[in-house]
Amino acid sequence: MHLSDLQAFLSELSENNHRAWMAMNKPRYDILRNEFLELTGALINSLQRTDPAIANTNPAKALFRINRDVRFSKDKSPYKTIFSASIVPDGRKKPSEGGGPAYYFQFDAQGVLLFAVGEYLPPPHRLRQIRDQLISDGNGFLDAINQDPFRSNFPAILSEGRLVKVPRAYPAEHPMGEWLKYKSFIAVNEISYLGMSASEVKNQLLMAFESAKPLIYWLRTSHHIAVNAYPE
Template sequence: MHLPDLRAFLSELSENNQRAWMAMNKPRYDILRKEFLELTSALIDWLKHIDPAIANTNPAKAIFRINRDIRFSHDKSPYKTTFSASVVPDGRKKPSEGGGPAYYFQFNAQGILLFAVGEYMPPTHRLKQIRDQLISDGDGFLMAINKAEFRSHFPEMLSEGQLVKVPRTYPADHSMGEWLKYKNFIAVNEIQYVGMTAPEVVDRLLTAFRCAQPLIQWLRSSHQRTCKFT
């Protein structure tokens, strides 16, 4: 993938986020999208050796559409200014539907590659499963996220939307109380992709995603293990 061309396209799109501009630049977009699909395919081909669960993921279904859903938004800009993908076992593009942890990455117009692993804003039933797992196997979660290698690639867990208090269905004084307040269970990082080649990007993502396997597996195990506190 020609990353300088991608950044130039996204930068121009940011300044000209209109359907007329996109129509004139559709050939550029088509080439870049094809290249992004090839990069995503290459990533999945390597990643499936680390995580066989995603072996049958369709790369085309992993890629997000560039069109924005503006029906309920004050911002009527028709296009996203990122190229992004979410790799999950069943190929769904929205891990928020409760399908379990995802491998996510996106390129933006500022030359930033954001990559993440975990679950972003899981629905209520899924969030309960994760919180129950924190009660029954909090040590496993802490071991997964506190390893030095993991932290070197994912320095923070996203705390967006964190609750002020422990949910009332769980012991307020539990040792995992701070984590029970979380509404996201996703680790994130950002790096500059300026100057990188597509193979270097794939290698960087694979290295990071390999280190995140303990967290991925811990989150998947929470599908099976639940407990109830009243």
């Protein structure tokens, strides 16, 4: 993947976010999208060796469209200025569907590579499943997020929108009380991809995602994923 070309394209798109510019630069976009698709496919092929649940994931379904949904937005810019993908067992699902934990990554116009694992603002029924799992297997969750490789790649769990109090359905003094306040269970990190090669980016993402598999498996347990989705 030609990352310098990608950054240049996204930067120019940020300054010319309209359909006429995209039409003129469609050949550039098509080349970059195919390269991004290849990177996503290579990641899936590597990750599936220890996570067979994603073995049949179609890379094309993992990619998010560059077109923005502007129906309910004041910003009518027609295109996103990122390339992004979300790897989950059944292809990309909307958060509102509670599709379970994902391996997510994106490149932006400023040269930042963001990568994340887990579930961002899951819907109420899914959030209840995760919180119930915190009650029944809190130690498993803590073991997953406190391993050194995970901490090195993901310094913290995103606390956006965290509640002030433990939800009423759960004991206020429970040892996992602070975690029961969370609305998202997703770990995020950002690095600059400027000057990196495609193979370096792939290796960085693979290392980070491999370190997060204990958290992925723990979240899937709360989601009642089939037993054969886990490595022995």
